[in-house]
Amino acid sequence: MRILITGAAGFLGSHLCDRFLAEGHEVIGMDNFLTGTRGNIEHLEGNPAFRFIEHDVTREIEIDGPLDGVLHFASPASPIDYLELPIQTLKVGSLGTHKTLGVAKAKRARYLLASTSEVYGDPQVHPQPESYWGHVNPIGPRGVYDEAKRFAEAMTMAYHRYHGVDTRIVRIFNTYGPRMRPEDGRVVSNFIVQALKGEPLTAYGSGQQTRSFCFVADEVDGIYRLFMSDYTNPVNIGNPDEFTILELARRVIELTGSQSSIDFRPLPEDDPKVRRPDISLARKVLGWEPTINLDEGLRRTIPYFRQVLSETGVIAAGR
Ligand code: NAD
Ligand code: UDP
Numbered sequence: 001m002r003i004l005i006t007g008a009a010g011f012l013g014s015h016l017c018d019r020f021l022a023e024g025h026e027v028i029g030m031d032n033f034l035t036g037t038r039g040n041i042e043h044l045e046g047n048p049a050f051r052f053i054e055h056d057v058t059r060e061i062e063i064d065g066p067l068d069g070v071l072h073f074a075s076p077a078s079p080i081d082y083l084e085l086p087i088q089t090l091k092v093g094s095l096g097t098h099k100t101l102g103v104a105k106a107k108r109a110r111y112l113l114a115s116t117s118e119v120y121g122d123p124q125v126h127p128q129p130e131s132y133w134g135h136v137n138p139i140g141p142r143g144v145y146d147e148a149k150r151f152a153e154a155m156t157m158a159y160h161r162y163h164g165v166d167t168r169i170v171r172i173f174n175t176y177g178p179r180m181r182p183e184d185g186r187v188v189s190n191f192i193v194q195a196l197k198g199e200p201l202t203a204y205g206s207g208q209q210t211r212s213f214c215f216v217a218d219e220v221d222g223i224y225r226l227f228m229s230d231y232t233n234p235v236n237i238g239n240p241d242e243f244t245i246l247e248l249a250r251r252v253i254e255l256t257g258s259q260s261s262i263d264f265r266p267l268p269e270d271d272p273k274v275r276r277p278d279i280s281l282a283r284k285v286l287g288w289e290p291t292i293n294l295d296e297g298l299r300r301t302i303p304y305f306r307q308v309l310s311e312t313g314v315i316a317a318g319r
Pocket of ligand 1: 007008009010030031032033034035056058072073074075092116171173
């Protein structure tokens with residue numbers, strides 16, 4: 001297959017490029033480096049099955065030749081990023097989704113939208129099944145991301161129903177692993193970087209809020225299976241093992257061997273109190289469930305950050 005992946009220089013997009021290439025497909029990666037880095041795809045330079053186009057997907061997209069698939073992953077994803085980039089976040093979720101759906105329609109390609117657990121907002125149903133419509137504040141600071149993704153889901157279903165585009169929607173729950181930016185502000189990268197630097201880990205609020213963390217290899221496997229399936233309604237892909245933020249902080253301190261303490265900071269506005277995917281549907285229609293638990297995933301992630309921080313001189317080599 002010949003596949004277009006937007007957000008290819010980002011954390012998830014770059015891992016998806018690797019997976020599609022490993023499965024023998026041809027990949028065109030597209031990104032404007034808003035929150036991604038060239039370093040995430042530099043290992044693909046010279047690979048004849050990979051081509052990169054630097055482009056803002058909110059503008060007209062032109063691709064030469066046929067396409068069999070479009071995966072729309074371009075969007076700031078860390079709360080820190082989308083709070084700093086509110087308009088770009090709204091535009092890439094709305095205009096970018098419209099443009100990429102237009103490409104899929106014109107090329108008769110299958111389309112997969114990267115949606116998010118944030119469509120459930122601060123949920124009043126726990127764990128969250130796909131049938132839950134969510135509890136989102138449209139005008140709060142997180143609304144720029146949540147509503148852009150809800151609009152993107154609606155637009156995807158409209159192209160499916162009205163234009164007959166073959167679509168998929170994945171609702172991704174907190175995913176972590178190598179290639180996250182050390183400064184991207186998400187909790188796993190923050191805690192690992194803080195622990196490696198010997199600085200206090202910053203728990204927001206009481207640290208009693210929960211998240212369910214999925215290692216990137218599991219997440220990408222679920223997304224790949226969904227793309228290859230014929231299931232067109234949204235599917236949750238995430239790890240249902242739920243932890244408080246304080247539990248995560250303790251696991252990171254232990255697994256890095258750090259002496260760091262835990263500091264408490266104000267809770268950001270509208271921060272969801274709980275989050276955990278109900279993955280019954282993914283089990284049933286994709287035969288998918290995660291295989292890598294939190295400790296194992298952290299063990300595979302910590303060396304990446306250790307290397308990045310020592311290469312940039314932030315920590316002494318070998319620490
Ligand atoms: P990321 O910030 O690492 O990657 C996003 C990429 O999109 C970046 O490379 C950025 O430069 C690119 N981009 C942004 N706007 C663009 C534009 N207008 N044109 C072209 N490229 C643009 O984030 P990520 O964690 O890899 O997330 C990827 C996707 O998965 C996003 O759509 C996000 O909403 C979704 N998602 C991720 C998670 C997670 O836990 N990582 C959870 C839920 C949903
Ligand atoms: N968080 C934290 N300390 C940090 C970064 C985040 O306590 O340094 C908390 C944040 O308030 C939220 C959870 O960790 O409750 C997950 O935050 P993240 O930014 O990773 O993503 P979210 O799930 O909120 O989209």
